Amino acid sequence: MKKLTELPKKLPEIVKITLINLVFLAIFIELGAAALYWSKYKQLFYTRSDRSTNEAIAQLGLPLNQTATDETILERLHPFFGYVLKPNQPVNLEFSTxxxxxxxxxxxxxxxxxxxxxxxxQVIIGVFGGSVASNFAMYESENQVLTKTLKEKIPELANKEIIILPFALGGYKQPQQLLILNYILSLGQEFDFVINIDGFNEVALSHLNYQENIALSMPSVQHLLPLRDVASNNLGVDELSAIAKIVENREELIQRQESLQESKLASTYLFRVVSTQAAARKYQENLMAFEKIRGQKQQNPEQDFILKIENPQEVVDVDTAFKKMAELWGNSSRLMKQSLENQNSLYFHFIQPNQYYPTGRSFSEDERKLAIIENHPYQGGVQKGYPALLQTIEQLKTENIPIFNATKIFDNVNEIVYIDSCCHYNQTGNQVFTTYIADSIVGVLNQNPELKNRWK
Known part of the structure; x- marks a missing residue:
C-alpha cells in the first residue's frame, strides 16, 4: 500500500527520465541518419544543395522518366520525327536545378x-541523338563545359557567343537523327557544327523492334506502339486499367520525391527514402504488369491502324539483323556528314558508353545494384550490337568521318557514374562524358587549322 501511495510522487521523475531518454534516442537516431547520409553522399545533410538533393534522389533509381508508357501521355506523334514532347512540358536532369x-x-x-x-x-551547335544526347545538351547548357573548353583552347572562338540547340529525345535512333537534320536544314537552319551522340538506342531498341517484327529503321517500338494504340483507340480494358495504376503510382512517387526535398532532418529523410523505395518498387511492378499484358496481346495483322508502321521486308536471323542495324547506323552517319558539308558545317559523332557493354570498368557494389539488372531487355542488344558498331566505326574513320569511341571513358573513374539500369549518367558521368566530347572536338580542330577559318 505504501508503494502505491509513493507512486504519484515519483511519477514526475519517471516522466522526466522517460522524456530525457526519448530526447537522447532522437538525437542518436538523427546522428546515425546524418552519418549514413555522409557515408553515401560524402556531404553534410544539413548543408546539402538543391542539386545534391536531386542527385541523391536520382541515385534511388526512381523510374520517373524512363518508361514509354508514361511518355505516351507526355509525347505527341510527329509526321516526320516519329514523336516529340508536348510543347511547354518542363524537362530537367534528375540532379539539376x-x-x-x-x-x-x-x-x-x-x-x-x-x-x-x-x-x-554567334556559333551554333546542334546536338542530335537519344536521351543521353538530350542530357548532354541540357548539362552543357547549364555547366558550359564544352563552351569554356572551346573558348579557352580555340583562339578563334574566345569571344564568340556559343548557342546550343538540342534536337535529341529519349528513344531516338537512326535514321531519326538524319531525318530531323535534313528537315531542319531544309527550313534554313544554320549550324557551325553538329554533335551526334548515339549507339545504344540503335542496338538496344532496334533489337526490340526485331523481336516485335517491326522494321529496324522504324522508331523505337517502346515509344511508337503505345502511341499508335492510343491514336487508334486500340487499348483494351486491361491495358487502360494498368495505365491508370501506373499514373497513380507516378503521382505518388512525385509527392514522395517532393517530400524528400523538403526534409529538414536526416532521420526524417531516411524514413522517407525507405517509403519512396517501396513506392518505386510498386511502380516497377505495375510497369512490368503492363508490359506483360501488352506482350500477351494478339495483334491482328489486318487491323486498320491510323498510324502505318513498316514490317521487315525479309525474315533474317538475329546476327544478320545486328549487321543490318550497324549498316543503317553507319549510312545515317555518312549522310549526316554529307548534308552538313553541303552547308559548310562540321560534323562530330560519338558512340556513348553503356554499362552492359563490358570494358575495363569495375563497378562498386552500390553502382552495380543501381545500374545493372541481369537479363535486362537491353542487355542482349548491347552485347551483340556494340561489337558490330565498333567494327563499323573503323570503316567510317577511313572515310574521314570524325567519329569517336567513348565506350571506355569511365574505366578509370572510381565514383558512381550511372543513375539507372538503362544508360543514363549522373553529374559525375556527364562531366566526364562532356569533357571527353569537348577535348575530342578541340583535338580535331587543332589538327586541322583550316577548319577554324570560318570563325576568323
Missing part, C-alpha cells in the same frame, strides 16, 4: 526552331 521547357518543336531548348542566327558572332 535547371528546368527546360519543351519548345515549339517539342525539344527541351531555350530557343524556338528554326533558330535564326542573330549576328555573325
Amino acid at each position: 535547371r528546368v527546360f521547357p519543351a519548345n515549339n518543336w517539342g525539344f527541351p531548348s531555350d530557343y524556338d526552331y528554326p533558330f535564326i542566327r542573330q549576328n555573325p558572332n
Whole structure:
C-alpha cells in the first residue's frame, strides 16, 4: 500500500527520465541518419544543395522518366520525327536545378526552331541523338563545359557567343537523327557544327523492334506502339486499367520525391527514402504488369491502324539483323556528314558508353545494384550490337568521318557514374562524358587549322 501511495510522487521523475531518454534516442537516431547520409553522399545533410538533393534522389533509381508508357501521355506523334514532347512540358536532369521547357518543336531548348542566327558572332551547335544526347545538351547548357573548353583552347572562338540547340529525345535512333537534320536544314537552319551522340538506342531498341517484327529503321517500338494504340483507340480494358495504376503510382512517387526535398532532418529523410523505395518498387511492378499484358496481346495483322508502321521486308536471323542495324547506323552517319558539308558545317559523332557493354570498368557494389539488372531487355542488344558498331566505326574513320569511341571513358573513374539500369549518367558521368566530347572536338580542330577559318 505504501508503494502505491509513493507512486504519484515519483511519477514526475519517471516522466522526466522517460522524456530525457526519448530526447537522447532522437538525437542518436538523427546522428546515425546524418552519418549514413555522409557515408553515401560524402556531404553534410544539413548543408546539402538543391542539386545534391536531386542527385541523391536520382541515385534511388526512381523510374520517373524512363518508361514509354508514361511518355505516351507526355509525347505527341510527329509526321516526320516519329514523336516529340508536348510543347511547354518542363524537362530537367534528375540532379539539376535547371528546368527546360519543351519548345515549339517539342525539344527541351531555350530557343524556338528554326533558330535564326542573330549576328555573325554567334556559333551554333546542334546536338542530335537519344536521351543521353538530350542530357548532354541540357548539362552543357547549364555547366558550359564544352563552351569554356572551346573558348579557352580555340583562339578563334574566345569571344564568340556559343548557342546550343538540342534536337535529341529519349528513344531516338537512326535514321531519326538524319531525318530531323535534313528537315531542319531544309527550313534554313544554320549550324557551325553538329554533335551526334548515339549507339545504344540503335542496338538496344532496334533489337526490340526485331523481336516485335517491326522494321529496324522504324522508331523505337517502346515509344511508337503505345502511341499508335492510343491514336487508334486500340487499348483494351486491361491495358487502360494498368495505365491508370501506373499514373497513380507516378503521382505518388512525385509527392514522395517532393517530400524528400523538403526534409529538414536526416532521420526524417531516411524514413522517407525507405517509403519512396517501396513506392518505386510498386511502380516497377505495375510497369512490368503492363508490359506483360501488352506482350500477351494478339495483334491482328489486318487491323486498320491510323498510324502505318513498316514490317521487315525479309525474315533474317538475329546476327544478320545486328549487321543490318550497324549498316543503317553507319549510312545515317555518312549522310549526316554529307548534308552538313553541303552547308559548310562540321560534323562530330560519338558512340556513348553503356554499362552492359563490358570494358575495363569495375563497378562498386552500390553502382552495380543501381545500374545493372541481369537479363535486362537491353542487355542482349548491347552485347551483340556494340561489337558490330565498333567494327563499323573503323570503316567510317577511313572515310574521314570524325567519329569517336567513348565506350571506355569511365574505366578509370572510381565514383558512381550511372543513375539507372538503362544508360543514363549522373553529374559525375556527364562531366566526364562532356569533357571527353569537348577535348575530342578541340583535338580535331587543332589538327586541322583550316577548319577554324570560318570563325576568323
